[in-house]
Amino acid sequence: MRTAEIHAQHNKLIWFIALPILAADLYSSVSYGPEAGMTELIGLGAKAHWYIIPITIATVLLLGLLILSYIMGILAYPSGGGAYAIAKDNFKPRWVSLIASSSLLVDYILTVAVSVSAALEAVASAYPAVAPYETVLAIFCVFLLLVVNLRGVAESARIFAWPTFGFMICMLLLIFTGFFDELQHGFVQHHTPTFGTVPQGLSILLVLKAFSSACSALTGIETISNAVPVFREPRQKNAIKTYIALGVITSITLLGFAYHLYVNGISPNPNDTMLSQLIKVYFGHGILYQVIIWFTFIILILAANSTFTGFSQLAAIVAADGFLPRGFTNRGDRLGYSNGIIALAAAASILIIAFQAHTNALIPLYAIGVFLSFTIAQLGLTRRWKRVKGPKWQVKLAINIIGLIVTSVVTVIFAVTKFADGAWVVLVVIPTIIFFSLAIYKHYQNVASELRIDLSSFKPEANKVITVVLVSGTHRVVHNTLSFAKGIATEPIAVYVGFDDESIKGMEEKWEEWGTPCRLVVLKSPYRSVLAPLSRFIKIIEAKEQNSHVQIVIPQFIPKRWWHNLLHNQTALLLRLWLISQKDVVVTTVPYHLRK
């Protein structure tokens, strides 16, 4: 079943229900974006505080431009399509679309790591006792998300609308409370830092760096454009409506939040998030504080959760095109792409451990992937408008060209300002993924061409099969195995490996007593190896009977209880592993299920 078919079974979403469901990823970022920006300027002291205002305004302008560009994307691809699909449609060289896909995949991983870390930092602000266990608890959260996603969450997605609504209301409440407070106490208060002063040591590079970090608040914009098919008809119009509404709410929140942070002179504190500090200013340390902190926690976890669907679906699409291991296209029982879900959880856990769940340490790696894929998508759309044209194509083209210029400039700013802080890791990882993607593609092509046959001329004919049965004595298991072997072969060969003359003679006598069920070959192995003499025997047969299949029949005990396996030599298993990997022989396992 395709995603579309699943959704067809449910009601499509009304836009104001779709809004919170699809908003978690973008909207949750407001809780850490402004703080990430201000952290870069912390060394300059209170005189630099006012920079939060212009930086946030620039971020909001960028947000508006990105949303406008994405609306162009929806107009171009009504059935939805992320940067990968757009690039694939507009560029012939495969590596262009692979830049988009691999940078998005990397950023999805970072989204999980950053969101979960930020969620725990929010909780640790309220409960300092949690702080030493942030990494462990973050890993635990990722594990829970893994389990939930493996069990499948798509059907209950509507539930996720409410916490996001709740968090939006909390943030708006905070902002309006702030304004009422300022109406009473003045828009510039005694603890408000001065505005417009240029502190010592400030450089353009530093401001750009702060801006780059603040832009981490913009990750998650692409969610709606990927999800156009889930909207109620008219899908395009509703998706665009949602985009605009989300843009407006996010802008209000970012600007209001940043302004109140400035007015109250709040600066970053590693043990207390700026959001937590601001809530305490207006609501104290009571029940409302708890409610907002926990809503923050939940929305950040939901942001990480939505990434699981995004990552595994993108990985599946890229894998279906042959650029990632085919296993990513496997669906589990609950229709989730299990391997993608597991891969994401593992990669995010590694990041969380490596960075000790510190959001601000992860930020330099973050967002660059998203902006890289934005750029590719804009470039693709630009090409499309020039090719396809359509109504008002010049306007759309103009928007995407502006978007292209701005996002590529922002990407370069990112790469330059944060290169040494960790962005270089991403700039090494993305080409590596592309390199492997191309190698994987080539491998699949090679295999496909090796396997292709001409159906009209190359038909399966019965091949000669030499059946060799390994026997260890003359008991019920051997009886069962020989009965099977005689059923498929007219002349099976029984092979017995003996460690000394005594046991070989004993076997030969018993075999005769049994009426020689078939030809018996005894191999002496003074060094107690079964593999070596068997290997020699197989070579002799292969030399004598070329182009025929050699089949080794191995009996295997299946005990009634699993721990009984410890009591039986796993010779059958080891032999099979060795034969399959080292030899070109067919291996047949005849199970004998023990009754006791």
Next chain:
Amino acid sequence: MRTAEIHAQHNKLIWFIALPILAADLYSSVSYGPEAGMTELIGLGAKAHWYIIPITIATVLLLGLLILSYIMGILAYPSGGGAYAIAKDNFKPRWVSLIASSSLLVDYILTVAVSVSAALEAVASAYPAVAPYETVLAIFCVFLLLVVNLRGVAESARIFAWPTFGFMICMLLLIFTGFFDELQHGFVQHHTPTFGTVPQGLSILLVLKAFSSACSALTGIETISNAVPVFREPRQKNAIKTYIALGVITSITLLGFAYHLYVNGISPNPNDTMLSQLIKVYFGHGILYQVIIWFTFIILILAANSTFTGFSQLAAIVAADGFLPRGFTNRGDRLGYSNGIIALAAAASILIIAFQAHTNALIPLYAIGVFLSFTIAQLGLTRRWKRVKGPKWQVKLAINIIGLIVTSVVTVIFAVTKFADGAWVVLVVIPTIIFFSLAIYKHYQNVASELRIDLSSFKPEANKVITVVLVSGTHRVVHNTLSFAKGIATEPIAVYVGFDDESIKGMEEKWEEWGTPCRLVVLKSPYRSVLAPLSRFIKIIEAKEQNSHVQIVIPQFIPKRWWHNLLHNQTALLLRLWLISQKDVVVTTVPYHLRK
């Protein structure tokens, strides 16, 4: 090959070469035995120091009695035989011999843990910087011993004679230096604690406890009696000569060492072994100190090493009798019983980690197993003399009865005085091992009786085989698999599992285009499971064709490079695992080795 045969290939050992080779286990214990005893009395201060003299005398008397008893054992069983063999020969109930074997196995594990820990404590006395890494280094030593033993050490055993000789010479040198010193400075010196005073807080229980701990110096006596076959003829006489010589040297060492410790007023110090302290008194901190410390280290490691042979051989003997998993009788390439060697290393490592490589923490668990097996052996010998009689049997019987009484009293003293300190662990573990041993025996008996058949009447006849081939399309791998299947079956059935009508129709058309190589059954699986429809299909066949073998033929890709496995679904592997464990079907894997 049996151990005897291996030894037959080499020269048998002259007794004075055999002495150091077989002495490492017992003689190395002198380095920690007296210290373990004195540690129990540390709370009583210097007034209790003189107790080292009577305790060591009691230990030496016990040593003499044990050696005498073991000589009786050699006279009774000239081909060698430990407590397990003696018990097996003299008691019908299996649990009696199992007490001997399981207590010995437990004690072998403790020997490795204690010896390696003591070896590192010796080194840490000389190099305090090593102290924090004792556990890690101890694990590393066990790992080295594991590797060395898996590679086989029996042939180079003669090399091991020299370090033991060296350590003996060091100890005797130390003792004679001590006597010369005392000849010059007096046998009672100014720092010698008073003799014969009864310190406050001393109880009989405490003295018995100290004695129990000091008896850890007696572990390893059984080595010679197990090794009688390695001696040059007359074997018995030479083994007895070795026993007596070893007894004399060990007694002199223990008594001399204990006396000098007393004279110099040396008390236990967790950071500096008593041996190390005594060496410093006579030789200072120079080259001789280094030599003796490193000889101590080496002999303790050799003691642990000799245990690997002892443990794995005993486990193999018990396993051959059906009381331990049969895997313990498997020999590796180098003729060592690999599984026993690995099991010992693993168990000893767990103990070292659990007790942080503290010798004195391990001591309470130690030696009780040895004394338990001593007691069983004495009891067995007592019964034997009464049954078999022979020359001077009354004398031998009397010796073993005295031995029996003393060792059983010592065992009870051990169990009571050290119960709370850790002996209870051993007293829980030993019955648990016996319980599982009996369960394992029963399982093997059940299996054997289930497998036993009458060769004259129950002969293998060709059974009807239904061959089912899983096909995933019409390519080269399927061609190869079908050619094989048609070679062994006249009417194989091809089964195709499709996830939607489209793919099923496509397969059916291609199959026809291929000239219908055999009957094709298509199974539709809307939920993308292969197992469920296949399981239903197998059930239908089994219901229709009773008493016949159902054979499932699965093609399997074998990529050229191992990491290519990541790029191919491991369906064949998973299907095979599931079929073998869940169903009574024969599973045939037809490999297709990719060329690229």
